[in-house]
């Protein structure tokens with residue numbers, strides 16, 4: 338449903354918009370929207386602009402991947418162009434720039450790369466998460482200069498509302514900088530009279546909550562009306578890989594003979610490899626089970642697709658679940674319709690509602 342410009346102005350002036358954006362129901366909807374990116378949606382493409390991050394979050398696999406010698410690099414022109422070429426050949430409507438690990442804004446060419454995806458006519462949504470450490474004035478200007486910005490969804494993640502908690506969660510002492518950067522962005526958006534929603538995902542200790550006023554006073558002093566704060570106090574321990582005081586263990590959803598929807602997503606890694614999925618758990622330290630190729634040309638994506646089908650069929654027909662997927666709390670069963678299209682055998686009764694984790698990014 339589209340809201341006309343006049344109706345939108347009325348909503349803004351009357352203050353109703355502000356109330357709506359702060360309501361718990363809208364926040365729940367917003368979080369579901371983020372989760373839907375991983376669920377019953379068309380499959381997407383993930384492009385990792387950089388495998389480098391400027392944080393060391395204790396709830397993320399990045400510190401372990403870094404420690405284990407996983408290459409730390411920005412995507413090359415050649416790998417990026419090839420990924421775009423493959424995407425053009427087999428269009429999908431969603432492109433995500435925050436797969437697995439790595440920080441988008443540390444790649445100085447991030448805006449140019451994001452613009453390339455925004456310009457693809459068949460793409461209707463481009464999104465990324467950033468930790469806002471590098472959200473300096475130059476990057477704010479780059480963000481606001483993007484064309485086709487109506488297709489873009491940006492979320493920032495941060496830890497708590499004080500320096501100590503941030504440092505304990507993000508492994509770096511950057512709270513003041515992050516708060517300053519997010520405030521600066523909202524100030525510019527408010528000054529320009531923008532109405533683009535911007536999410537701020539505030540990570541907290543399990544079960545903790547803070548007041549909205551505290552969040553606004555910390556990150557949105559300008560009172561930008563479309564700041565959307567989410568309190569994430571249920572971070573997953575990713576099946577034990579990042580277990581600690583800030584994470585919880587989720588009850589796993591049954592996954593027998595039902596491949597995950599995420600297995601149909603492709604990730605173009607910064608080093609040119611092609612992986613399946615792209616969630617935080619798809620590349621556990623030491624595992625390459627979901628790596629399905631290296632992008633050199635069209636034949637490579639076709640081969641990766643073949644590999645993807647083989648893995649999905651083995652899961653569906655022999656319950657041969659890839660190791661990362663056995664313990665992954667983000668698992669989303671492929672839609673029943675998709676499964677029926679592929680085979681006629683009845684599906685197992687595994688659709689008990691299970692709480693999904695919040696995003697560890």
Ligand code: SF4
Nearest residue numbers: 597599600614662665
């Ligand atoms: S279950 Fe596997 S494919 Fe699904 S989200 Fe987890 S790692 Fe990705």
Ligand code: SF4
Nearest residue numbers: 390394397399439698
């Ligand atoms: S969660 Fe995101 S910001 Fe934190 S270390 Fe991992 S990739 Fe970096």
